[in-house]
Amino acid sequence: MSEIFSPTVAPPVRAEPVASEGAATRTVLIGIAIAFLALFLVLPLIAVFTQAFSKGVEAFLAAFREPDAWSAIRLTLTVAAIAVPFNVVFGLAASWAIAKFEFPGKSLLITLIDLPFSVSPVVSGLIYVLLFGSQGLFGTWLVDHGIQVLFALPGIVLATVFVTFPFVARELIPLMQEQGSSEEEAALTLGASGLHAFRTVTLPNIRWGLLYSVLLCNARAMGEFGAVSVVSGHIRGLTNTIPLHVEILYNEYNFVAAFAVATLLAVLALITLVLKSFLEWRFAGELAHGRSH
Amino acid sequence: MDRPSTAIRVEGISKTFDTAAVLHDLSIDVRAGELLGLLGPSGSGKTTLLRIIAGLDAPDRGRILFGDDDATGLAVQERAVGFVFQHYALFKHMSVADNIAYGLNARRRADRPAKAEIKRRVGDLLDLIRLSGFGDRYPSQLSGGQRQRVALARALAVEPRVLLLDEPFGALDAQVRKDLRRWLREIHDRTGQTTIFVTHDQDEALELSDRVAVLDRGRLEQVGTPDEVQEHPASATVMKFLGDHVEVEALAEGGRVLVRGRETPVAAPAGTIGPVKLYVRPWQLQLAEPEAAHLSGTVRSSYRTQGRQRIEVVDIEGRVLAVEDFDGIRHPAGHPVGLRINGGHVFG
Numbered sequence: 001m002s003e004i005f006s007p008t009v010a011p012p013v014r015a016e017p018v019a020s021e022g023a024a025t026r027t028v029l030i031g032i033a034i035a036f037l038a039l040f041l042v043l044p045l046i047a048v049f050t051q052a053f054s055k056g057v058e059a060f061l062a063a064f065r066e067p068d069a070w071s072a073i074r075l076t077l078t079v080a081a082i083a084v085p086f087n088v089v090f091g092l093a094a095s096w097a098i099a100k101f102e103f104p105g106k107s108l109l110i111t112l113i114d115l116p117f118s119v120s121p122v123v124s125g126l127i128y129v130l131l132f133g134s135q136g137l138f139g140t141w142l143v144d145h146g147i148q149v150l151f152a153l154p155g156i157v158l159a160t161v162f163v164t165f166p167f168v169a170r171e172l173i174p175l176m177q178e179q180g181s182s183e184e185e186a187a188l189t190l191g192a193s194g195l196h197a198f199r200t201v202t203l204p205n206i207r208w209g210l211l212y213s214v215l216l217c218n219a220r221a222m223g224e225f226g227a228v229s230v231v232s233g234h235i236r237g238l239t240n241t242i243p244l245h246v247e248i249l250y251n252e253y254n255f256v257a258a259f260a261v262a263t264l265l266a267v268l269a270l271i272t273l274v275l276k277s278f279l280e281w282r283f284a285g286e287l288a289h290g291r292s293h
Numbered sequence: 294m295d296r297p298s299t300a301i302r303v304e305g306i307s308k309t310f311d312t313a314a315v316l317h318d319l320s321i322d323v324r325a326g327e328l329l330g331l332l333g334p335s336g337s338g339k340t341t342l343l344r345i346i347a348g349l350d351a352p353d354r355g356r357i358l359f360g361d362d363d364a365t366g367l368a369v370q371e372r373a374v375g376f377v378f379q380h381y382a383l384f385k386h387m388s389v390a391d392n393i394a395y396g397l398n399a400r401r402r403a404d405r406p407a408k409a410e411i412k413r414r415v416g417d418l419l420d421l422i423r424l425s426g427f428g429d430r431y432p433s434q435l436s437g438g439q440r441q442r443v444a445l446a447r448a449l450a451v452e453p454r455v456l457l458l459d460e461p462f463g464a465l466d467a468q469v470r471k472d473l474r475r476w477l478r479e480i481h482d483r484t485g486q487t488t489i490f491v492t493h494d495q496d497e498a499l500e501l502s503d504r505v506a507v508l509d510r511g512r513l514e515q516v517g518t519p520d521e522v523q524e525h526p527a528s529a530t531v532m533k534f535l536g537d538h539v540e541v542e543a544l545a546e547g548g549r550v551l552v553r554g555r556e557t558p559v560a561a562p563a564g565t566i567g568p569v570k571l572y573v574r575p576w577q578l579q580l581a582e583p584e585a586a587h588l589s590g591t592v593r594s595s596y597r598t599q600g601r602q603r604i605e606v607v608d609i610e611g612r613v614l615a616v617e618d619f620d621g622i623r624h625p626a627g628h629p630v631g632l633r634i635n636g637g638h639v640f641g
Binding site (some may be wrong): 046054182183186188189190191192193196200204205208 | 309331348349369370372373374375376380382383385386395396399400444448450451457476
């Protein structure tokens with residue numbers, strides 16, 4: 001974005017620099033952007049914190065003395081700890097296949113990877129209800145074998161994995177495509193096994209892009225509401241994640257506690273943002289993302 | 294050690310990508326210790342052939358033999374080839390020394406030399422490529438020519454059976470290219486390493502190679518020493534590809550080739566009678582009096598480079614004929630001249 005606003009060098013034949021006539025336009029554009037950010041991002045963030053501390057620090061801390069709050073935090077961490085590594089493995093495999101090989105159905109696979117971005121999270125959740133619910137496709141079989149998917153950890157993990165699986169693959173595919181496969185081929189001609197080449201050549205080349213995408217994937221995994229809401233069953237102390245816990249508290253008019261727990265997600269978002277900006281600033285050249293902006 | 298005289302045998306290799314045939318039933322023997330240049334225009338299949346020899350691509354048909362052993366089914370790791378990629382493909386995140394040591398470090402523990410031995414070999418190779426003291430640098434801190442040398446050292450480190458170079462000087466500027474060519478020849482003479490390199494640059498192939506293999510549209514047109522392919526091109530394609538030439542309508546009669554009814558010193562191929570195409574190099578043309586000339590036209594330009602004089606003549610049909618002659622006379626543009634053919638090739 002910064003190129004658009006930075007002054008352009010005028011060609012020597014022009015008496016007036018091109019940027020001068022844009023000065024007013026520039027101010028207006030920047031103004032609009034800042035006003036927009038303030039209204040939709042900064043203000044809500046401030047609201048979250050003021051509401052959380054509106055009855056003092058004691059009331060804020062009280063929200064975390066609830067065992068249900070702790071169980072929600074534990075569940076959220078557990079779900080992220082399963083979903084993120086799973087998507088790292090899937091993302092690596094998919095982007096490797098797409099970037100380095102030609103095979104039939106490749107463009108279909110790319111489209112499918114984008115699917116979770118275009119499908120409403122609620123629908124994603126419903127898919128799992130239709131598959132694993134007691135009336136669902138595998139419902140009877142699961143009940144017979146005593147396996148609980150819906151309204152339990154497996155269902156929440158599945159929904160989260162579905163919603164977050166584009167993050168890693170989307171970042172790595174363009175990065176790997178740009179890097180090509182000649183370094184890997186060089187490693188193979190030097191006698192390295194495929195796995196050794198992956199570990200010593202491919203992985204170091206994509207490490208920052210991978211970290212970047214893991215960060216975004218994790219933020220989404222912890223913050224996902226819609227899909228998880230459908231499959232979790234909202235059992236307090238058992239199947240509530242942080243976002244679901246916040247909703248329950250809010251619906252019970254327990255605003256201080258709701259916003260106090262919400263600050264956790266806000267802080268997670270801020271940390272993610274800072275780390276993300278740092279990666280973009282420091283390793284712009286090694287991120288597929290950094291180049292397109 | 295008694296080495297077989299044929300290091301690599303390419304037998305009837307065919308390769309098709311999607312629907313486009315890239316190599317047609319191609320066979321060639323690579324002699325042990327030779328420097329073979331694969332020369333051809335882009336799309337001639339030369340890089341594909343190199344990749345098939347390396348095991349990076351698989352042929353649809355045919356065999357690759359290393360010495361007497363069939364290597365067609367061998368994985369790239371098992372072939373022990375050194376491959377130098379066109380854009381070097383150095384490992385960006387590793388130092389120069391680590392790049393060179395990569396192949397040795399990638400070996401299984403039992404076959405891996407000791408750390409001190411690896412270090413010694415990397416040092417030797419850095420000396421060989423004249424980059425001693427550069428071991429701790431990273432590829433991004435090197436010039437194009439230096440990177441190319443590191444890529445070569447990295448390939449040599451594993452003591453390959455054959456060294457394969459894909460357009461080794463393609464991405465370098467003219468002066469660096471010339472120096473590197475001479476240096477590669479030196480390295481080759483010193484190590485005696487069987488080497489195949491791919492190029493689309495005639496001068497490079499002719500200057501560097503022991504033998505040149507000319508490829509066109511997936512077929513092998515000719516293999517021979519640089520002198521052989523230049524003096525006795527096997528086909529019009531080879532003739533055309535190896536440098537400037539003029540195509541002249543001629544007539545084969547009684548074993549001789551005639552141009553505009555005048556006899557030339559060129560012999561017609563046995564059994565060829567009637568209209569033929571005569572291919573003539575610039576230095577096989579000579580300015581002559583109209584009564585002794587085979588061709589005529591007017592001078593377009595005339596200039597001297599490095600002891601040679603080059604005259605461009607436009608004939609009646611508007612074609613530009615390049616002539617290399619040295620008579621020390623300035624030929625003003627627009628001046629009518631006659632040209633005599635002193636040699637050339639006719640293909641049956």
